[in-house]
Amino acid sequence: MNYERVKTLAHFDTAIPNAALALKQLKDDQIKVVGTYCVYAPQEIIIAAGAVPVSLCATKEEPIADGEKVLPRNFCPLIKSSYGFAITDKCPFFYFSDVVIGETTCDGKKKMFELMAQFKPLHVMNLPAGYASEADKAYWLASVEKMKAYLEAELGQSITGDRMRAAIRLLNEERLVMQELAECMKLDPVPMTGQDLLKVLWARNFVFDRQEMMAKVRLLIQELKAAGQQGQGPFPQGAKRIVVTGVPTGIGSEKVIKIIEEAGAAVVYLDNCSGMKQFATLVDETKPALEAIAEKYLLTPCSCMSPNQIRMERMEKIIKDFRADGIVDIVWQGCHTYNVESRVLRDHVQKKCGLPFLHIETDYSQGDVEQIRTRVQAFLEMLG
Numbered sequence: 001m002n003y004e005r006v007k008t009l010a011h012f013d014t015a016i017p018n019a020a021l022a023l024k025q026l027k028d029d030q031i032k033v034v035g036t037y038c039v040y041a042p043q044e045i046i047i048a049a050g051a052v053p054v055s056l057c058a059t060k061e062e063p064i065a066d067g068e069k070v071l072p073r074n075f076c077p078l079i080k081s082s083y084g085f086a087i088t089d090k091c092p093f094f095y096f097s098d099v100v101i102g103e104t105t106c107d108g109k110k111k112m113f114e115l116m117a118q119f120k121p122l123h124v125m126n127l128p129a130g131y132a133s134e135a136d137k138a139y140w141l142a143s144v145e146k147m148k149a150y151l152e153a154e155l156g157q158s159i160t161g162d163r164m165r166a167a168i169r170l171l172n173e174e175r176l177v178m179q180e181l182a183e184c185m186k187l188d189p190v191p192m193t194g195q196d197l198l199k200v201l202w203a204r205n206f207v208f209d210r211q212e213m214m215a216k217v218r219l220l221i222q223e224l225k226a227a228g229q230q231g232q233g234p235f236p237q238g239a240k241r242i243v244v245t246g247v248p249t250g251i252g253s254e255k256v257i258k259i260i261e262e263a264g265a266a267v268v269y270l271d272n273c274s275g276m277k278q279f280a281t282l283v284d285e286t287k288p289a290l291e292a293i294a295e296k297y298l299l300t301p302c303s304c305m306s307p308n309q310i311r312m313e314r315m316e317k318i319i320k321d322f323r324a325d326g327i328v329d330i331v332w333q334g335c336h337t338y339n340v341e342s343r344v345l346r347d348h349v350q351k352k353c354g355l356p357f358l359h360i361e362t363d364y365s366q367g368d369v370e371q372i373r374t375r376v377q378a379f380l381e382m383l384g
């Protein structure tokens with residue numbers, strides 16, 4: 001099929017390479033930078049503090065050897081890569097971060113933060129083990145309040161209700177734009193690859209002018225809709241439609257998504273923290289700002305929550321909305337929570353939706369690419 005990639009996607013090819021320079025410019029202009037490692041970190045509060053949030057979640061293999069000099073080798077690659085970048089000062093985003101926000105999500109991350117706090121100003125938010133009870137909600141709200149107080153003290157900026165409400169409106173607008181972008185993947189044929197969708201969603205973490213980012217994404221949406229009307233896309237009509245879920249898989253660690261698409265199936269939705277998880281729900285603008293922010297973030301369907309029923313419920317809706325033919329659940333080696341939850345999700349998806357499910361446990365290396373390719377091809381053949 002003769003497929004021409006829509007024009008505006010080229011902009012996102014360079015968004016991340018250009019980000020270090022853009023961040024340095026902000027630092028030169030005396031803007032504070034707050035590094036985050038997780039979707040639980042409330043970005044509205046960082047923005048309301050007059051600072052720029054930047055994601056430090058590492059997706060490259062190179063720093064892992066340095067991370068392993070300190071951390072156990074059987075930790076997940078995301079933690080080892082993040083820590084390797086931090087101790088070698090090779091990540092400009094970590095280097096430029098005035099302070100870092102961590103959370104007590106999985107055990108590996110929270111113990112890593114103890115080590116990191118020895119050489120970087122760092123605040124760890126305490127996360128409850130569940131999201132449903134009143135005690136869990138009160139515990140998390142107190143955590144969000146403490147984080148706000150920490151940023152006010154560290155950055156010297158009072159975080160008022162008005163500033164938080166403005167940040168909520170801005171990020172809700174951005175979430176709606178990203179939802180509209182994801183909606184384009186409901187078309188058949190899909191107008192772009194899942195790899196390009198990831199590139200745009202991942203770039204969101206590295207474009208610091210949010211209005212500029214939204215303008216570009218809106219332009220992209222127009223082009224994708226036009227391509228859809230002409231029946232153009234990277235896969236033929238009727239190509240198998242795969243929903244990818246599980247651990248964050250950013251640029252540099254997207255090998256499984258690439259393998260799926262090289263095998264001829266379209267990745268139509270990214271149900272993870274490098275994908276749509278952070279954009280899927282809004283902060284309620286009718287409620288008091290801090291409570292509304294706490295409420296939205298606590299409902300992040302991460303496997304560190306026990307039980308994590310919202311992930312199951314949201315997956316049912318995604319499968320229906322995006323007409324999925326199969327689910328691929330990617331889990332990093334050493335990630336116990338996602339690994340165990342894969343069994344729960346498989347049972348749920350098979351029972352409720354009757355959908356085939358492929359669990360892939362891997363790391364950032366390329367050593368198992370051919371083995372994964374064989375499994376993915378067999379899975380797609382099974383879909384028919």
Ligand code: SF4
Nearest residue numbers: 038039040105273302
């Ligand atoms: S998967 Fe969980 S721990 Fe990892 S970034 Fe997402 S919310 Fe945070």
Ligand code: SF4
Nearest residue numbers: 076078106247334335
């Ligand atoms: S992938 Fe799993 S082990 Fe790794 S940081 Fe996320 S939750 Fe923790």
